[in-house]
Amino acid sequence: MSMTQQLPGPNADFWDWQLHGACRGEASEVFYHPDGERGRARANRENRAKAICFSCPVLEQCRAHALAVAEPYGIWGGMSESERQAALRRVKVATN
Secondary structure (H helix, E strand, O other), rough: OOOOOOOOOOOOHHHHHHHHHHOOOOOOOOOOOOOOOOHHHHHHHHHHHHHHHHHHOHHHHHHHHHHHOOOOOOOOEEEHHHHHHHHHHHHHHHHH
16 A cells, blocks of 8 residues: 655745735736847836835835745846845955
């Protein structure tokens, strides 16, 4: 007779903050750039995404998550990819 084990369910406490994000229901295209987007178009899209983030009740949790997992794409917690990379570099330099 084989024994089966049930895998644990998702840890809702870890991800629950996402249910309260101001970005829920928004088009993902606002937060993630299409291939080749540059210049004014990119800046305008990022500013729209950041405006949504700055009114968000879970901004800090979102930003902390994106930095903790080194999220490589999109606007998270009001920060772009390059802003997160720079923040992570500053932390790395400060801890060395």
